[in-house]
Amino acid sequence: MAASTLTEVARLAGVSPATASRVLNGSARKPGKDIAERVRQAADSLGYIPNAQAQGLAKSSSGLIGLIVHDIADPYFAAIARGVQEAAREQRRMVLLATTGGAPGEEKEAVAAFAARRADSIVIAGSRSSRAEDGDDNAELAAELDRYCRNGGQVAVVGHPVVGAAAPEGYHVVSVPNQELAADLAVELAAGWEGDFVIIGGPEGLFTSDDRIRGFQEGLSRAGRGPAEVLRNSFNRSGGYDAGLKLAARIKAGGTGEGGRPAGNGLGIFAVNDVMAIGAAAALRAEGLRIPRDARIAGFDDIETLRDFRPALSTVSLPLEEIGRLATRATAPPTADGDEQDSAPLPVTGRVMLRRSTEATD
């Protein structure tokens, strides 16, 4: 698309393009008042819009932040995206969005596209996986990121480093204490209750899921309980639903799979993210079961849309927007007031939220 150019503004104002640029963009060299006024009027009358591409080329800084998510309509990613947007706005930058379905190969393509656009930084949200089938793509993604950082780009990854990434200068990780928080949740859920636990996890090798499983088992151990059985499923609502169907069949058959009968209020289910918990709850409901009467359920994340979920779901609350903001700020250039921006993991914490879904029913 064409629009008027700085050269046209300069010509109309009767000055050089250098002077027009100085007036409109600021400069150490201050043009005279009369000249500045002429330039501004010329720009107004021509409806001058700067060409950001030409500016980026001349200045070697694009003002773009690339954001990679699995699915923008997933409340987890949407909340992080909102935080990224806010922080980007503070930095007067714009967000380029890429949706990848969580496939490392797709993520690598997105990084390459951002690099081509000379995005100043990239924020990557979404779980990492060490599954064998992702091995080649992980390696390519890591190589692409290393190259991007070596060329001067900044990267912030939410959760875990990209598998195989060299963590060069400019590479930041916003760690999330999934393990510790899941342990805390387990301790609180086990307190004063003697029922059996089962964990609905994502695929093996998916770091977020594995951390949360490991943490929950640690918490159970800390509370003097034996390890819970783990059901492996897709890391989404549908995976939770499938696991929920299996568990509903068990509850109805009166068994709990590997242990004895549920004691007291039935089975305690921990799903490693909220949407899986929601899926499992939907399955139990579809099978005529009630929460928390027939089984207790807890999730992880505290996505915003949980607010209207009934029964109120116990979960670990993560500050998702804040995570997006932190990641974005981690990639910001050093500011004039000397703020420290280093590659150390940034502190994020969460909270156990016990709600109706895991309360006693008398």
Next chain:
Amino acid sequence: MAASTLTEVARLAGVSPATASRVLNGSARKPGKDIAERVRQAADSLGYIPNAQAQGLAKSSSGLIGLIVHDIADPYFAAIARGVQEAAREQRRMVLLATTGGAPGEEKEAVAAFAARRADSIVIAGSRSSRAEDGDDNAELAAELDRYCRNGGQVAVVGHPVVGAAAPEGYHVVSVPNQELAADLAVELAAGWEGDFVIIGGPEGLFTSDDRIRGFQEGLSRAGRGPAEVLRNSFNRSGGYDAGLKLAARIKAGGTGEGGRPAGNGLGIFAVNDVMAIGAAAALRAEGLRIPRDARIAGFDDIETLRDFRPALSTVSLPLEEIGRLATRATAPPTADGDEQDSAPLPVTGRVMLRRSTEATD
């Protein structure tokens, strides 16, 4: 950020930059096989990444689509964004995201920023408002869009044209039959039920809200019913919650405000979007009331997260992702196979979904 350049690739391969460009980008002029091989090897060994900004400058096409939403974490906008992402991907373009809170002044700033980046097209989602307080900003937004279109950009607006926009060449509207669908909903809700209706609307002057209100009143009239009372509130969950508190108080006091007592199953509430309906339902619940026992509730949009809302909410289902896709495709350049892309409103339709929230309770 810096990376190797086409010029360096050409030098390493021993050819001119023009030839290197032809090899890597394709051209009517086909370089010889030996030369092409040398160029490709040089590009590989240098890890050449094209500079999209320079390409955009040279080609006058940026490959960017600007997307303006009110709040990316709102399920309505997130679903539209997903559709835009998919369609953008088909066109091998990238999406620039701007979040504006629905303020026309913020939207104008976003349009200007997209114009500076020479975005090839812009998709604007979110309700239009003719409120007096928005008048100046609406005029500025319209002027900015007109200029953008005159400079060759393509715009697609979801729902209503921007107030004051001249609808120049390149300006498309993806209309949504809010009025007709709301009328259909009213007809179906009124069928076989004699209770009173009340409408929870957004602020006056907000087109989407006003259309849905008008449509619902028409549907009631068609069904031989008198007009429903309209409560005006913020066009979000919180606005629905506030209205719900008022209605709860009435229900508890045994009145319905302007009519007599609720007949049969209480009051029939139509909220002009799902999140308002959810807010109202939350308020009723907080006041100890049950849906649909004490009041029936219906919303509009059928956002994805409604899936796990209980009781299942009656609503008008809109194909939100499809709307995003249609809008994006409306702004695509004509393709080689001669597809027609004109400024006529594009057909979108929806469906009334009657669910548990408006069913009879015996």
Next chain:
DNA sequence: CCTGATTGGGAAAGCGCATTCCCACTTGTT
């Protein structure tokens, strides 16, 4: 008045790329 320092405007160069046009070479036809 002369000299030196400071300030501001403009010319030039370059950021990285795509495209056009000129030229040389090859092939085919008469």
Next chain:
DNA sequence: AACAAGTGGGAATGCGCTTTCCCAATCAGG
């Protein structure tokens, strides 16, 4: 052999902008 047509490579130009450096003008001090 001569001429015409086709093909491919390279030089030049320009997309819109920023920055640097040269030069001229002005001011202040001796």
